[in-house]
């Protein structure tokens with residue numbers, strides 16, 4: 001028996017469904033909660049669950065966002081997620097504070113997700129400073145006068161995931177199958193067939209949002225370029241004495257990179273990027289020693305620092321899929337583009353890509369066309385590649401330059417920051433890419 005979701009009252013969702021939801025397995029109400037539906041897998045192995053318009057593998061931020069988009073178009077959607085339901089319903093803090101762009105905010109507002117973030121959990125970034133080595137010189141970005149008075153907004157990853165889960169829960173035509181793993185895939189012109197630990201699905205479209213190490217991408221025969229930086233990123237929350245003035249600081253020191261992101265309540269989200277050996281040492285040090293080291297590195301700028309909660313370490317591997325689509329198949333989120341976090345764009349790109357694909361599907365629906373036609377999928381591939389490839393390559397090049405300690409590279413690092421400050425159009429271009437504010441709303 002497989003739990004699929006807590007389902008709201010039938011009239012909670014105003015949009016009409018465009019395709020019938022039904023199945024050959026059995027849906028039944030749970031005993032304690034009227035809204036709990038359970039899929040009884042009576043036909044396991046011999047019947048297909050074939051009434052979904054789209055099956056999404058992965059209930060991470062990208063998969064849930066895409067499901068919310070399709071659900072709002074009235075399509076019947078299944079999300080196959082290997083984790084247990086509690087992991088999605090009440091995700092634990094994972095140390096990640098996600099910098100969301102203006103475009104992401106607009107998309108999340110449309111999906112009724114932004115309004116679910118408690119105000120206290122949204123921290124604006126008004127200024128960003130980028131520093132190099134021991135030089136006091138900084139490349140600075142200030143918030144544009146319009147555009148919510150902020151460069152971007154920090155929201156903790158677990159807060160985003162919880163809000164997405166709840167918004168999906170409100171869509172009766174989106175079914176979440178938790179503790180279910182995708183195991184095999186076959187694609188042809190007529191349909192896509194996904195095998196899972198709960199049985200098989202036959203559907204017009206399978207979308208993989210199963211992380212940068214996507215197994216389903218490989219099942220679809222799509223290769224990806226991976227770049228292992230051999231470094232880890234340690235994220236932690238730290239309380240401070242002096243105000244941060246909503247300034248984010250990215251400091252490329254010679255043996256490590258430190259980012260301090262301004263949160264509410266006199267806190268910083270500190271992101272330390274270091275080689276893997278140094279990372280093990282930093283993870284093993286006491287809370288006091290870790291905070292003291294960060295304080296020393298930032299020259300006491302914010303007074304005494306204190307570590308709050310756990311440190312979390314993430315290996316740094318960037319991934320770019322060779323193709324984002326195949327027959328009746330598409331990649332979204334990190335499965336398509338897994339960014340190095342230094343430019344804070346992984347989820348922002350995930351949202352942008354999901355939105356582009358959903359808009360294509362909306363167009364096809366309005367004309368009564370196939371929602372997974374080759375031309376629609378190819379357009380998504382082309383557009384998302386054009387939107388992501390420049391920043392993906394620039395980010396990797398930036399990381400290479402700023403982790404190279406050769407004398408020439410040190411000079412290049414400093415020169416680049418100064419050039420960035422004085423070349424107005426370059427700075428404006430960088431601002432546009434990083435904040436995703438439409439040019440017309442940016443200051444000159």
Ligand SMILES: Cc1cc2nc3c(=O)[nH]c(=O)nc-3n(C[C@H](O)[C@H](O)[C@H](O)COP(=O)(O)OP(=O)(O)OC[C@H]3O[C@@H](n4cnc5c(N)ncnc54)[C@H](O)[C@@H]3O)c2cc1C
Pocket residue numbers: 057058059060061062063080081082083096097098099100157180181182183209210211212215216233235314332333334335339341344345346347348349350
């Ligand atoms: C330290 C750090 C800081 C970051 N900061 C930012 C930031 O500031 N801004 C930003 O935009 N992004 C940021 N990111 C990136 C962002 O966190 C990711 O881009 C985002 O979480 C990716 O979401 P996803 O849904 O694509 O993948 P994931 O979150 O990896 O989710 C994949 C899901 O698929 C499920 N799954 C996998 N395989 C299967 C299977 N076979 N069957 C069923 N289910 C499966 C997994 O259980 C998981 O739930 C940061 C990342 C890190 C590490």
